Amino acid sequence: MAQSMEKFSFHKYSGHGNDFVIIDNWNGPIPDAEQSLVSRLLSRPKYGIGADGVVFIGVGPDEVDFAVRFFNSDGSEADMCGNASRCAAHLAHILNIAPANMAFKTKAGVVESTVKEKQVSVQLPKISRPEGAALVEVEGFSQTYYRINTGVSHAVAFVDDIEAINVGKYGRAVRYHSSFSPDGANVDFVQVVGDNVLTVRTYERGVEAETLACGTGVTASALLAASQGLVKGSSVVCHTRGGEDLTVRYEGPPEAPEKVFLEGAVRYIFSGQVGPDIFKK
Numbered sequence: 001m002a003q004s005m006e007k008f009s010f011h012k013y014s015g016h017g018n019d020f021v022i023i024d025n026w027n028g029p030i031p032d033a034e035q036s037l038v039s040r041l042l043s044r045p046k047y048g049i050g051a052d053g054v055v056f057i058g059v060g061p062d063e064v065d066f067a068v069r070f071f072n073s074d075g076s077e078a079d080m081c082g083n084a085s086r087c088a089a090h091l092a093h094i095l096n097i098a099p100a101n102m103a104f105k106t107k108a109g110v111v112e113s114t115v116k117e118k119q120v121s122v123q124l125p126k127i128s129r130p131e132g133a134a135l136v137e138v139e140g141f142s143q144t145y146y147r148i149n150t151g152v153s154h155a156v157a158f159v160d161d162i163e164a165i166n167v168g169k170y171g172r173a174v175r176y177h178s179s180f181s182p183d184g185a186n187v188d189f190v191q192v193v194g195d196n197v198l199t200v201r202t203y204e205r206g207v208e209a210e211t212l213a214c215g216t217g218v219t220a221s222a223l224l225a226a227s228q229g230l231v232k233g234s235s236v237v238c239h240t241r242g243g244e245d246l247t248v249r250y251e252g253p254p255e256a257p258e259k260v261f262l263e264g265a266v267r268y269i270f271s272g273q274v275g276p277d278i279f280k281k
Helices: 034-045 082-094 167-175 214-227
Strands: 009-017 018-024 052-056 066-072 103-107 109-116 120-125 133-138 141-149 153-158 186-194 196-204 209-211 235-239 246-249 260-263 267-274
Touching: 009 066, 018 034, 018 082, 018 141, 034 052, 034 066, 052 082, 052 109, 066 082, 082 103, 082 214, 082 260, 082 267, 103 196, 133 167, 133 260, 141 167, 153 214, 167 196, 186 214, 196 214, 196 267, 209 246, 214 235, 214 246, 214 260
Parallel strands: 018 052, 066 103, 153 186, 196 235
Antiparallel strands: 009 018, 009 267, 052 066, 103 109, 109 120, 120 260, 133 141, 141 153, 186 196, 196 209, 235 246, 246 260
16 A cells, blocks of 8 residues: 555656656556555645646556656546656656657557757657537637547637636636536637747646646647648747747648647756655545
């Protein structure tokens, strides 16, 4: 049981304010069955470390350098996380787990990544075509949300004034709306601010709040904006709530891209050890 675990090490990372606790689990200090609970406890503010999610780096199949598991702050497991992938790639490189050009396994598929100092790009697994749209009204606020899966499900709305949107209120309502049942969706509000520039705010499922950035969310937003002709070119710059920009590049038609890349900086915040008191209620 988790309560009997000895202390273990962790690394704290941030991708544009989207923050993660990353654990080098190569030698298995945290059993698979305990990773959900450990993630929830580590993510707690005040009693834990505090984070949007937790990432475990472990041994992967022979064709990749390593494997990762992503957990949201509520302990639910995610198939994919763009910013967490970039942070995990950076840590794997500095720990000599992987070279600067690497590949790693996620539940959504194999991710390829390149690390150049603090700049990290990832090529996301194959992205499916947009899945249609739903008109949702929440307390008089009526908006069309476009569905797309970029490793996880997203519902994307284009708005005229992103600062006027109560992301927590409307994001939560849409995330649980019957149009996106049974699993719900991450909800992105997007404003076009230039020929190839977007501002994106995201309510994340599993965190159950607005996060300062969401890698799969800006990817979803960029591809949908491009497919609707709202932006030009095959490279889209996305302003995030964290104050930094993420860039989405794609090859092929945006509604069915052959390759999609997510690029930006990461921050290695600190490392430490967790003791057994983390498991006390």
